Amino acid sequence: MSDLANALDTIRAAAPNAAPRMGFILGSGLGSLAEAVSGVSIPYADLAGFPHAGVSGHSAALTIGTLNGVEVAVLGGREHYYENGRADAMRLPLEVLKELGIEQLILTNACGSFRADIPPGNLMLLSDHINYSGRSPLIGEPTDARFVNLTEAYDPTIRAGLSKAAEEEGEPLLDGVYAWYSGPNFETPAEIRMLKLLGADAVGMSTVPEVILSRFLGLRVAAVSVVTNMAAGLGNEHISHEHTKASAPIGAEKLSRIIRRYLSTI
Numbered sequence: 001m002s003d004l005a006n007a008l009d010t011i012r013a014a015a016p017n018a019a020p021r022m023g024f025i026l027g028s029g030l031g032s033l034a035e036a037v038s039g040v041s042i043p044y045a046d047l048a049g050f051p052h053a054g055v056s057g058h059s060a061a062l063t064i065g066t067l068n069g070v071e072v073a074v075l076g077g078r079e080h081y082y083e084n085g086r087a088d089a090m091r092l093p094l095e096v097l098k099e100l101g102i103e104q105l106i107l108t109n110a111c112g113s114f115r116a117d118i119p120p121g122n123l124m125l126l127s128d129h130i131n132y133s134g135r136s137p138l139i140g141e142p143t144d145a146r147f148v149n150l151t152e153a154y155d156p157t158i159r160a161g162l163s164k165a166a167e168e169e170g171e172p173l174l175d176g177v178y179a180w181y182s183g184p185n186f187e188t189p190a191e192i193r194m195l196k197l198l199g200a201d202a203v204g205m206s207t208v209p210e211v212i213l214s215r216f217l218g219l220r221v222a223a224v225s226v227v228t229n230m231a232a233g234l235g236n237e238h239i240s241h242e243h244t245k246a247s248a249p250i251g252a253e254k255l256s257r258i259i260r261r262y263l264s265t266i
């Protein structure tokens with residue numbers, strides 16, 4: 001039996017009637033949304049082929065249930081390219097969400113901002129990305145479906161809905177371009193100056209390969225970054241993973257309110 005079929009069997013045994021419409025991937029320190037879901041939680045370790053998310057700050061479980069009246073499937077934690085050099089590490093979990101029937105996917109992450117008007121504690125709605133790593137999760141994919149069109153990778157309708165929900169929550173949700181840098185080391189100030197010149201507004205170590213995979217699978221996707229710090233050379237805080245984990249919950253609270261309001265509109 002394939003890992004996909006095996007993982008689906010495990011999920012259907014734990015949540016026989018699940019029919020989620022919305023999917024989520026939660027980034028470092030952003031796991032609180034999963035706790036608000038009433039339903040079942042299945043550790044990745046029990047799901048065939050799932051990553052053994054090794055990054056502290058991630059819960060490493062799939063939660064299926066209801067949030068603000070909408071059936072959701074929440075991936076609490078991701079494997080990053082920098083862990084094992086696999087850009088396609090999240091392919092199987094995304095295939096599982098697709099098989100479960102989700103229509104929309106919202107990805108979240110922590111990022112370093114380049115913009116004084118999007119300081120730490122604020123959110124940025126991704127309008128587009130720069131794949132600065134140069135890696136694609138579709139390398140090796142044999143079918144012609146690999147030639148994915150990314151002209152409107154970030155779904156305009158979901159983005160508009162999230163912006164409206166943010167406005168109604170009284171939280172600014174400016175949009176911007178996210179640059180994917182491989183990590184796990186943070187960037188140098190010179191690299192940040194370069195990424196800024198190239199048109200990026202923020203930098204982070206995730207999300208982009210998942211957006212590419214989502215579009216490959218035909219899922220509609222949007223992504224929101226929680227700004228945990230100004231990027232290297234642009235702020236005074238000492239950039240570290242501890243700082244990211246400690247700062248993410250500040251933005252996560254806003255993000256959670258915005259997402260819950262958004263869910264009540266769909």
Ligand code: HPA
Pocket residue numbers: 110111112113181186187203204205228229230231232239244
């Ligand atoms: N760079 C890359 N990834 C990040 C940062 C950063 O400054 N902050 C949080 N994730």
